[in-house]
Amino acid sequence: MKTKSAVLIAIGALILILTFFFPLWTIDLDAPQYPEGLGLRIWLNEISGLRPNDLQNINGLNHYIGMKVIEPDAIPELEIMPYIMIFMILFGLLNAYLRNKKLIYIWLILFVILGAIGIYDFYMWAYDYGHNLNPNAPIKVPGMTYMPPIFGSKQLLNISATSLPSVAAIVIFISILLNVVALYLSRESKNAK
Amino acid sequence: MKNISKKFLFGAFGALLLIILAYVGCNQSKSSLSGNEAERVYVDPGNYDEFYLFTSGGFSGQMGVYGLPSGRHFKTISVFSQNPETGYGYSEETKAMLNTTYGFIPWDDSHHPELSMTDGVPDGRFIFINGNNTPRVARIDLKEFETKEIIEIPNSAGNHGSPFVTENTEYIVASTRFSVPIPQSDVPISSYKENFKGTISFIKLDPQTENMNLEFQIIVPGFDYDLAHAGKGPSHDWAFFTSYNSEQANTLLEINASKNDKDFIAAINWKKAEQYLKEGKAKTVSAEYYRNYVDEKTHTAVSQLNKQVKVLDPKDCPGMIYYLPTPKSPHGVDVDPTGQYIVAGGKLATVIPVHSFDKMIKAIEDKQFDGEINGIPILKYDAVVAGEVSNPGLGPLHTEFDGNGYAYTSSFISSEIVKWKIGTWEVVDRIPTYYSIGHLCIPGGDSKKPWGKYVIALNKITKDRYLPTGPELTQSAQLIDITGDKMKLLLDFPTVGEPHYAQAIPAELIMKNSQKIYRIEDNGNPYAVKSEKDTRVERKGNEVHVYMSAIRSHFSPDNIEGIKIGDVVYFHVTNLEQDWDIPHGFAMKGMNNSELLIMPGQTLSIKWEPKKVGVFPFYCSDFCSALHQEMQGYIRVSPANSNVQLSYSLGK
Numbered sequence: 125m126k127t128k129s130a131v132l133i134a135i136g137a138l139i140l141i142l143t144f145f146f147p148l149w150t151i152d153l154d155a156p157q158y159p160e161g162l163g164l165r166i167w168l169n170e171i172s173g174l175r176p177n178d179l180q181n182i183n184g185l186n187h188y189i190g191m192k193v194i195e196p197d198a199i200p201e202l203e204i205m206p207y208i209m210i211f212m213i214l215f216g217l218l219n220a221y222l223r224n225k226k227l228i229y230i231w232l233i234l235f236v237i238l239g240a241i242g243i244y245d246f247y248m249w250a251y252d253y254g255h256n257l258n259p260n261a262p263i264k265v266p267g268m269t270y271m272p273p274i275f276g277s278k279q280l281l282n283i284s285a286t287s288l289p290s291v292a293a294i295v296i297f298i299s300i301l302l303n304v305v306a307l308y309l310s311r312e313s314k315n316a317k
Numbered sequence: 318m319k320n321i322s323k324k325f326l327f328g329a330f331g332a333l334l335l336i337i338l339a340y341v342g343c344n345q346s347k348s349s350l351s352g353n354e355a356e357r358v359y360v361d362p363g364n365y366d367e368f369y370l371f372t373s374g375g376f377s378g379q380m381g382v383y384g385l386p387s388g389r390h391f392k393t394i395s396v397f398s399q400n401p402e403t404g405y406g407y408s409e410e411t412k413a414m415l416n417t418t419y420g421f422i423p424w425d426d427s428h429h430p431e432l433s434m435t436d437g438v439p440d441g442r443f444i445f446i447n448g449n450n451t452p453r454v455a456r457i458d459l460k461e462f463e464t465k466e467i468i469e470i471p472n473s474a475g476n477h478g479s480p481f482v483t484e485n486t487e488y489i490v491a492s493t494r495f496s497v498p499i500p501q502s503d504v505p506i507s508s509y510k511e512n513f514k515g516t517i518s519f520i521k522l523d524p525q526t527e528n529m530n531l532e533f534q535i536i537v538p539g540f541d542y543d544l545a546h547a548g549k550g551p552s553h554d555w556a557f558f559t560s561y562n563s564e565q566a567n568t569l570l571e572i573n574a575s576k577n578d579k580d581f582i583a584a585i586n587w588k589k590a591e592q593y594l595k596e597g598k599a600k601t602v603s604a605e606y607y608r609n610y611v612d613e614k615t616h617t618a619v620s621q622l623n624k625q626v627k628v629l630d631p632k633d634c635p636g637m638i639y640y641l642p643t644p645k646s647p648h649g650v651d652v653d654p655t656g657q658y659i660v661a662g663g664k665l666a667t668v669i670p671v672h673s674f675d676k677m678i679k680a681i682e683d684k685q686f687d688g689e690i691n692g693i694p695i696l697k698y699d700a701v702v703a704g705e706v707s708n709p710g711l712g713p714l715h716t717e718f719d720g721n722g723y724a725y726t727s728s729f730i731s732s733e734i735v736k737w738k739i740g741t742w743e744v745v746d747r748i749p750t751y752y753s754i755g756h757l758c759i760p761g762g763d764s765k766k767p768w769g770k771y772v773i774a775l776n777k778i779t780k781d782r783y784l785p786t787g788p789e790l791t792q793s794a795q796l797i798d799i800t801g802d803k804m805k806l807l808l809d810f811p812t813v814g815e816p817h818y819a820q821a822i823p824a825e826l827i828m829k830n831s832q833k834i835y836r837i838e839d840n841g842n843p844y845a846v847k848s849e850k851d852t853r854v855e856r857k858g859n860e861v862h863v864y865m866s867a868i869r870s871h872f873s874p875d876n877i878e879g880i881k882i883g884d885v886v887y888f889h890v891t892n893l894e895q896d897w898d899i900p901h902g903f904a905m906k907g908m909n910n911s912e913l914l915i916m917p918g919q920t921l922s923i924k925w926e927p928k929k930v931g932v933f934p935f936y937c938s939d940f941c942s943a944l945h946q947e948m949q950g951y952i953r954v955s956p957a958n959s960n961v962q963l964s965y966s967l968g969k
Binding site: 160176177180181184188262263 | 834868869870894895896897943944947
């Protein structure tokens with residue numbers, strides 16, 4: 125395996141450090157009464173507001189439709205994800221050192237599966253928040269559920285919710301891409317021989 | 318017959334209508350406006366004004382906040398008067414703000430807003446305002462637009478010449494309008510000349526704590542002290558105070574205090590006063606006065622009674638104070654942006670005298686004196702005057718500056734603003750005001766760097782300018798463009814209370830710091846609840862404390878039983894919201910003092926003494942949410958001897 129590929133794999137591992145400093149996903153809410161914006165930021169290890177009190181304010185609004193309170197401390201995934209990421213970084217660095225293609229394939233497949241599980245898990249939480257509503261909620265619209273979108277925009281009563289991957293998710297994508305490129309480059313070198 | 322009379326009636330009505338239309342049309346054509354004035358003052362919906370304007374409320378005792386150029390009213394800041402809309406002066410957290418040595422005073426007469434300055438330019442941190450009647454100075458924080466501190470001024474009787482700040486807000490100065498016996502004593506009024514004295518006070522703003530402290534007073538002859546301004550640049554160390562009634566009359570002042578050709582501007586070197594203070598030249602005299610301030614942690618006003626003040630006597634302090642003779646009962650005293658010229662508004666004078674600071678210093682050095690009063694040397698008029706503005710209109714009162722070499726003087730009697738050139742003292746333009754202008758205001762117009770775009774006329778009389786509202790008419794200000802050679806009237810706008818004086822500042826200097834909420838974590842009010850879990854009701858003898866929370870759209874608790882006749886109930890309501898512009902109200906049926914308006918993260922308390930047996934409702938009085946009308950609760954009041962147990966609940 126070429127040094128070039130190993131460098132790419134090392135970079136792919138190291139840029140994952142950025143995922144600790146940027147959100148994975150953003151949910152922005154647009155409503156007439158919030159010209160200044162209102163939103164959530166989903167991180168590896170927490171869910172925060174776009175602004176300091178947004179989470180509390182969103183929970184306050186959600187109680188009218190009977191949505192459960194979003195309590196980051198009660199979501200176990202947020203505790204596990206940082207460790208998974210550390211593992212993937214170390215695994216990636218090890219691959220850069222060992223240059224073992226099989227392990228790189230394992231890294232790749234594992235990361236893609238983990239990513240898919242992550243998005244599915246996000247979907248399940250969103251489904252749960254959007255569908256399991258308090259039957260005593262003040263506002264009940266027949267047939268209406270409030271699941272936020274996973275990707276794209278959706279109108280929920282007076283609020284337009286837009287959900288998009290953020291910097292950390294893009295970094296993960298780039299990291300995967302770098303590994304694919306690294307494998308591709310080494311395949312080429314093999315053919316050249 | 319019937320038909321004819323009907324026709325006649327319609328005919329008469331038609332004719333009347335024509336006359337009215339003609340009159341209205343005529344009125345419109347009489348309007349002095351032509352061109353793009355409407356565009357100049359129109360602020361598109363959703364856009365912001367360029368300047369904040371702070372007007373005193375005059376007899377309302379409050380301060381108004383407006384935008385310029387639109388003249389739109391945003392807020393009335395409660396300062397010296399109770400406000401039952403918000404609970405200011407009624408709630409347990411605010412009522413101490415209005416304590417004085419005369420007891421609780423729920424009103425005053427506020428005249429002069431003055432922005433804090435750094436390097437001679439308004440900095441947007443604070444605005445001060447005087448309580449004219451029961452001498453006080455208030456400090457208002459411009460992050461919150463709330464009154465944070467009120468200091469009473471002892472040995473003063475009518476705090477008119479106040480609160481003017483020195484170049485870096487080192488001091489806020491105040492002079493007494495009325496001279497009185499000092500210390501107060503039971504003497505005949507006719508012994509005025511012998512027993513009555515004036516004082517000039519220097520309130521220090523502590524640069525660290527930003528609190529006010531009455532640092533020292535100067536005892537001065539028994540005149541009426543009117544207005545003041547501190548120097549700047551070369552005159553940084555000085556402050557100037559006008560006086561009238563140098564005749565020392567104690568009755569029919571309109572005649573008896575208008576006799577002398579010249580009264581005085583007192584020029585005080587406050588740096589020298591500080592030095593004498595350090596040297597121990599001041600006498601410590603007993604004088605009670607309150608300082609009320611909002612404790613930043615508990616958000617609760619605290620009253621502190623002070624008992625002493627340091628007093629300097631000019632006799633012991635040579636070089637500290639001089640009198641500049643000034644024609645005919647001078648009113649305003651205004652220092653130009655360079656700090657070189659001191660303009661007096663001799664309200665009965667035919668000219669505007671302008672004193673030169675450099676000439677004053679030279680006259681002092683050369684001892685160009687014309688006698689002295691109580692140890693205060695009187696400088697020779699000719700030795701200090703730089704020039705006189707001729708034909709300034711009748712009754713010149715106040716002058717502000719545009720920073721481009723021009724001064725603008727208000728003339729009350731001839732009801733106009735007169736523009737004149739500094740240095741040549743020539744009048745270059747004049748514009749009528751509607752009617753009888755008092756003060757005038759240019760944004761930063763008393764500072765080193767005026768934003769000379771507009772002058773605002775602060776009028777005393779409005780008569781026919783607006784739709785009539787019975788004998789009591791609106792108060793009003795006028796916006797005038799001063800960017801061209803000719804002043805141009807742009808807008809009339811009504812104000813809350815008399816807009817006695819006003820100050821304006823570019824909006825960007827304030828709005829970026831404007832606070833949106835109070836952080837609930839930082840709420841140190843001992844009666845606050847940080848979450849619904851902490852809400853409770855506690856009895857201490859006949860005192861009942863309700864620790865209540867408010868959040869959209871319910872109070873917790875909202876059912877309370879076990880209150881008895883004879884109980885004193887304190888509602889401590891915390892607004893748990895942390896969202897911008899979501900205040901909650903608290904309104905109790907039969908509440909004898911006021912409702913509460915509680916900002917997000919704030920706790921306010923109000924006292925209620927139930928007088929009737931029964932079940933009484935309370936509710937939120939600020940429309941907070943779609944279910945605002947559901948935001949309500951009940952309190953059961955039982956007879957004094959009842960054995961209903963104290964209980965409370967929410968959602969049971």
